[in-house]
Amino acid sequence: MGETPLSSCPRAAGAEAVLAMLARDDLDAAIEAGLMDLLPCPPGCTCECATHWKVIREAQQRLRVAWDARDRHRARQLRQARRAAERDARRAPAAAAQPAARPALPPSAAAILARAKARAAGHKATE
Structure with missing residues (x-):
């Protein structure tokens, strides 16, 4: 990038500062x-700044690629x-999400358990 001024081109006003940067x-x-x-200059422009616009255009392209x-x-x-969150959700145990309700005892088992508790309470009271 030489010292050639771009001021002869109508589009070069803002380009000079950018080119210097x-x-x-x-x-x-x-x-x-x-x-x-x-x-860049429109087609048919006869200015001498084509090489300067090439530098600007290449910088724009590199920046677009990076972005x-x-x-x-x-x-x-x-x-x-x-994906990690979905995988972790699949791996989490289903029981942790919803505690299982204890099934009720059948009536006969409940009666046996009640008699056993009553006997155990009677033995403790006599000791």
């Missing part, structure tokens, strides 16, 4: 200055977290 490797400042909003990769990574993390 890219030359300093200050990508954050270039993004803040509108790197992703810059558009797309970041989005894919975030989506993958969300998918993995969702």
Whole structure:
């Protein structure tokens, strides 16, 4: 990126500052200055800034690729977290979710148990 001014091009007004930031490797400042909003010259433009626009266009493409990769990574993390939660839910014992009700004793078993308790209470009272 030489010292050639871009001012002869109508679209170059904002591009000069961004181009200088890219030359300093200050990508954050270039993004803040509108790197992703810059558009190249329209077809038929006879300006001399085609090489400068090439640098800007390549920076935009690299940034889009990086942002797309970041989005894919975030989506993958969300998918993995969702799958882990589903897997943990499947592995959790069903009894923990709902305590089982004790079945009632059949009447005959209840009568036997009552007599046994009465005998045990009678033996304890006599001791």
